[in-house]
Ligand code: ATP
Ligand code: MG
């Protein structure tokens with residue numbers, strides 16, 4: 001289908017195609033480091049990388065930038081693949097930066113031979129101290145001009161296990177006075193001896209730094225458009241510099257940067273998420289409060305909801321933070337048109353229809369989705385004793401209270417109009433039963449049901465309803481932008497009330513058949529889905545979002 005307007009990345013890609021660059025070939029990649037689960041920020045990158053390939057007859061590959069064995073694991077590789085496919089995308093090939101370790105090693109060796117790289121024996125702290133600042137040139141390392149032969153020999157020893165971790169690094173010899181800090185003799189290799197790599201085991205002990213591996217991996221694969229987030233803009237000249245030293249053909253990947261996604265009341269960093277998981281501050285990577293894709297999935301977000309959100313936020317060159325209520329709004333829009341309407345009473349109180357025949361049960365028909373006729377209907381039992389929400393009854397109600405109060409009529413959704421007659425209270429004044437009389441002429445579908453009453457409430461029967469656990473989620477953090485509070489540990493900023501569990505919820509019996517991750521609208525309350533913890537004996541629901549929309553358009 002035709003697009004309304006192109007974003008700046010699509011515009012650049014179309015220009016390249018028009019100019020015949022790379023013979024019109026389009027190749028992108030999504031390059032995660034397998035050191036954590038994907039989050040909603042990654043979804044923004046995925047939609048762009050895979051979207052460009054899809055829209056311009058290209059291919060998008062999945063490349064794992066696995067250059068740091070200390071933090072990487074196959075668990076992450078597997079989850080990343082699952083989440084990308086869940087979003088509806090399929091890669092062309094799966095590549096690993098580790099597949100290029102030999103090629104990168106050979107290039108590094110070549111750079112040493114040409115006097116463009118050297119082994120530095122200073123500590124990381126010393127090297128950092130010599131970096132200078134953007135306005136103050138750095139200091140050259142005393143090892144900068146050591147003989148090529150010496151560097152070559154030490155580089156080999158860095159990889160053979162003869163040199164301890166941290167004792168030496170390989171640095172590119174670029175320019176210690178460059179205004180671009182990344183040119184000040186960046187580190188190309190470091191030693192890691194005691195962590196097996198998830199694919200190469202203990203074969204390598206010298207590992208390429210991300211900045212040495214990333215740009216070249218793009219180059220080796222033939223990536224035409226290397227799309228990434230803005231923080232890599234300042235790295236781009238270094239990626240180009242490396243390729244310029246090593247190659248003399250015309251082909252170059254074109255890097256295009258866009259703004260990272262940040263969302264209020266959460267963090268968007270794998271490192272911080274890992275900490276929350278490891279310290280038990282959330283239940284796991286897929287805790288429904290987490291901004292991870294598996295967390296959002298468990299929470300009831302669908303791929304369509306994520307795509308709806310990503311389309312709304314767009315791609316620009318400006319950093320900012322997106323209001324979480326826009327994410328919730330995006331889910332609501334999708335769930336409104338797809339979620340089956342059901343009845344669930346979160347805080348039940350008994351309603352007794354005093355004139356309804358004892359022991360009788362009838363069946364009423366419930367519309368599955370008023371937004372979509374094709375969704376059909378389902379049946380629910382109706383009888384004398386019902387549960388309704390405690391706050392749908394008030395003994396002394398204000399004028400505009402259109403629910404149950406003595407003398408007032410209300411419609412029981414899909415069933416009858418009833419007139420409230422009173423209630424029973426315990427010694428503390430707490431309401432234990434509400435009473436009403438039903439009007440047999442007003443059964444839904446009968447002529448009498450068209451009578452005007454101001455309120456409609458939901459209900460379930462006492463006898464047939466099923467008990468359920470409901471998990472209500474709120475924002476994970478108590479402050480709008482936890483990343484900005486530099487003087488505080490982000491863990492102190494967690495919202496202590498981000499999870500509230502209700503154990504006495506009554507849902508209609510039809511929900512016994514619900515499967516994990518099924519989406520529902522609990523009428524008048526919000527969107528809920530079935531948690532994977534749920535069993536037919538022990539139903540568990542998560543609140544995806546409430547019905548009330550706080551997004552100001
Ligand atoms: P984190 O900081 O959460 O660890 P990362 O950038 O280190 O994330 P990578 O695995 O390197 O994670 O990311 C893979 C791709 O996803 C990169 O191209 C990166 O630019 C992109 N990406 C990561 N975070 C975001 C975000 N918040 N918004 C948009 N794109 C992102
Ligand atoms: Mg990264």
Ligand code: MG
Nearest residue numbers: 033269270271
């Ligand atoms: Mg990172």
